[in-house]
Amino acid sequence: MDAPISPDVLGTPTGIADPYPAYRAFRGPSPVRYLRLPAGPMTGRTEPLYAWGLLRHADVLAAIRDPETFSSQSTSVFKTMPKMSLLHDDPPHHTRMRRLVSKAFSPQRIASLSEWIGRTANELLDTAGTKGPVELMATYAVPLPMRVIAGMLGVPASDYPSFKLWSEAVIAYVGIPAEERARRTQEMMVYLTQIIAARRAQPAEDLISALVATEVDGASLTDAEIRGFAAVLLIAGNETTTNLIGNMMALLADRPELWQRARENRSLVEPIIEEVLRYESPVQRFPRITTRPVRIGEAEIAAGEVVDIVYGAANRDPAVFEDPDSFRPERPTNNQHLGFGLGTHFCLGAPLARLEARITLNTFLDRFPTLGRGEGPAVRQQAAPVSLGYKSLPLVLGG
Ligand code: HEM
Incomplete structure (x- = not known):
């Protein structure tokens, strides 16, 4: 039985690190109103911001x-x-943009990255040392997606540390003061503007050059649109995949029997990844703004309110997933998870994220007969309400 809690916990470090007790407590009365951002120097707000959280699968859909x-x-x-x-x-602007960028971000283009991503995964593990204790986030889960996105965008490896600082600043609402966040975000935009200008002057074999050259029905992308798209890739493509990898490896480190079975039967790899996306969704919630008054369940929501689509809660809804709080890769309904959203904004990077997760799991299964927890605590990130993931994850790679 969970202790009585307030829905406001969802906006706090405790609720960011583990939102599930609050989801269980408030799915009944959902939608639930909660304090999303307090006023003050961290959030840069003079008034507190309240939001509605949609916790049921049907309401989210x-x-x-x-x-x-x-x-x-x-x-x-x-x-x-x-x-x-x-x-x-x-x-309709979204529809036009999505058509334009989908061309440069096609499933064929993603599939062609497979060999290179596999090489990168092995290089990271070679550098970390063959076997023994590792801190997975710093040695692997952060750098892999970072290298992949940076490589696709065609930006130099020496700039990777800045990317991490920038993406953290954009999504964190706790721990980084608002002015510092604004400064780092501005730095990222200036950097991207310079890269776009360089590719316009001299195209290369990379995604930014492809975006510069893209045309659909005679329309091409403006600098501001390319910058906005590069920013979304840098942020959406990094943090999320890092957290999918971290959450997956932590869950597997606690399940040695599943590790053995997956080593012997690789048809388990995909269901494991889908179940991680459901059970510990790397993207927990994403906001919308109401354009008109709307009634959901008992709640009358006015126009202009923040409504959080809580994917993480929908993915544990017992109305859709039997025994939702257990990790069961072989469950028949795990393809109904909303870990990548659905519809208009369905994750453009889903094929890439799945590819990176598949390569990761297969590479670790190939190289390490056993996987376990290491010394020291695994620490959840507590700064970005959008994400569920680890800051630090000590593991032992065995053989
Ligand atoms: C495990 C990894 C990932 C997860 C869980 C994830 C999750 C999501 C979710 C839930 C949305 C919908 C947001 C909404 O409702 O508004 C979304 C959208 C998006 N994602 Fe991902 N994502 C992941 C990886 C990636 C990667 C690797 C990229 C790109 C390299 C990417 C690019 C995008 C883009 C561009 C959108 C916006 C699509 C649109 O609005 O049309 N994501 N993602």
């Missing part, structure tokens, strides 16, 4: 299927967030 009522233009409220292409757009 209905909202994401109705972008006219639930607008993605949340930067009108979250003013320190840079406007990112697609994520913060609504149709």
Whole structure:
């Protein structure tokens, strides 16, 4: 039995590190109103910001299927967030953008990266040492997606440390003062502007050059649109995949029997990844702004309110997933998870994230007969409400 809690815990470090007790407590009365951002120097707000959290699978589905009522233009409220292409757009502009960038980000293009990503995964593990204790986040889970996105965008490896600082600053609402966040975000935008100008002058074999050259029905992308898209890739493509890898390896480190079975039977690799996306969804929630008054369950929600689509809660809804709080890769319904969203804003990077997770799991299974927890605590990140993941994850790679 969970102790009585307030829904406001969802906006605090405790609720960011482990939101599940609050989801269980408030799925009944969902949608639930909670304090999303307090006023003060961390958030840069003079007034506290309240939001509605949608915790049921059915409510989440209905909202994401109705972008006219639930607008993605949340930067009108979250003013320190840079406007990112697609994520913060609504149709019809979103539809045009998505067609343009999908061309440069096609499944074929992603599949062709497989060999290179596999090499990168092995290089990281070679550098970390063959076997023994590792801190997984710093040695592998952070650098792999970072190298992949940076390589795709065509930006130099020496700039990777800045990317991490920038993406943290954009998504963190706890721990980094608002002015520092704004400064780092501005730095990222200046950096991207310079890269785009360089590729316009001299195209290369990379995604930014492809975006510069992309045309659909005679329309091409403006610098601001390319910058917004590069920013979304740097941020959406990094933090999320890092957390998928970390959450997956922690769950497996606690399940030696599953590790053995997966080593022998690789058809388990995909169901394991899908179940991690459901059970510990790397993207927990994403905001929408209501464009008109709307009633959901017992709640009358006015126009202009923040509504959080709580993917992490929908993915544990007992109405859809039997025994939702247990990790069962072989469950028949795990393909109904909403870990990548659905509909208009369905994750553009899902094929890439799945590819990186598959390569990671197969590479670790190939190289390490056993996997266990290491010394020292595994520490959850507590700064970014959007994400569920580890800051530090000590493991032992055995053989
Ligand atoms: C495990 C990893 C990932 C997870 C769990 C994830 C999750 C999500 C979710 C839930 C959304 C929908 C947001 C909304 O409702 O507004 C989304 C959108 C998006 N994601 Fe991902 N993502 C991941 C990896 C990636 C990667 C690797 C990339 C790119 C390299 C990426 C790029 C995007 C983009 C561009 C959108 C916006 C799509 C649109 O609005 O049309 N994501 N992602």
